[in-house]
Amino acid sequence: MLEIKDLHVHYGGIHALRGISLNIEEGKIISLVGANGAGKSTTLKAIMSLIQKTSGSVINDGKDITNEKTKNIVKGGVILTPEGRRVFPDLTVDENIALGAYTRKDKVEIAKDRNWVFELFPRLEERKWQAAGTLSGGEQQMLAVARSLMGRPKLLMMDEPSLGLAPLIVKSIFSIIKEINKAGVNVLLIEQNAKAALEISDYGYVMETGVITISGTGKELLGNDQVRKAYLGE
Template identity: 55%
Template sequence: MGTMLKVEDINVYYGAIHAIKGISLEVNEGEIVTLIGANGAGKSTILRTISGLLKPKIGKIEFEGQNIAGIAAQRIVKSGISQVPEGRRIFANMTVMENLDLGAYVRSDKAGIQEDLKMVFARFPRLEERKTQEAGTLSGGEQQMLAMGRALMSRPRLLLLDEPSMGLAPLLIKEIFSIIQDINKTGTTVLLVEQNANMALSIANRAYVLETGRITLAGAAKDLAASEAVRKAYLGG
């Protein structure tokens, strides 16, 4: 099980704000790794830097041995990383099908794309039922499924998930998280940013705790879930 993603000492600024202060983390092949922390700790900023939407001022990001810090987001998707953005950001006035097609835009293997479409529909039957519907008319949970399905259409080796539980009812959160585990079992490595620390730690192998742009704790997810400090701060007692 090799190291798939290696983030070394990255520093990211939003204008004059030093948002990420020298963060290092790793994701090994086949793992689910989660970043937990309060709102505004910098969790989403890290994902956006890995996926190429933000550039680190200093630091290295290696994916499968290649330095990807600062290369164009589209090239990063081509190299095998796909992000499900926070707030779902699907194309509301396009159909479910058109959204999924867009997920595969970096690919030209027609047979493989068809195969993956079948796989997405098997995983998210509700999307198949609504494939000709405009995405904006879907419920919040269905939009989250569509955002995940669209990311999977690029056949990523590493899936970045930004707050997948946001705004969803508890039952749907359970469903989304069991789908994340399923995606991982079928060979996709996952880096998950999540406000719902309980859920995140329950499915992750390892976890990092982020506080105002710095990693303050790291370890096996089950150890962090049992830690007094984490329980007090993030697990409601």
């Protein structure tokens, strides 16, 4: 599906990504875990061409998108739900959702997808005429995901979807991620909540200071002593 090969990124004098390589296979949930500043968000931004890459390549479905423009990457089915939700606070829930389909022209299919995201997030349908800025944090996170799904992603990349949310809402968000994956959307998940992420992941990568240090199935990483001590509080 998507392959990153030997990716390097510099911020001024800082070598933020130091030759990382990873694969997102078809039908899978993949997690990228690590501490703050490890380079996780930088990885997603580099994939989306939101920041410049120093070297390396990004291949999507066999096509080299390393230097592709962000809008074309989105049209190619790779979509990022950013950290911090980034909803449009003065627009309604429904208007935010509609903006997620801005690259599409297929009105009948857009209407079907709108119905689907309201099935996934019934709370959003109840509040569809409400200004997005008046929603709770959990509802805004649901809206950010729903808006991304309206772009009909083949790969949905999610940056810290559980950040700042109550435990009950976190459980709901992770349940919905599994539902999205079952519907045929590949997922690349960045999370500081390593336990919750790895529990739903087919495969995971651990990142430290711009380098992938450990990789394995979600189950393998949950049982890895080094991962448990560093990220699972054990």
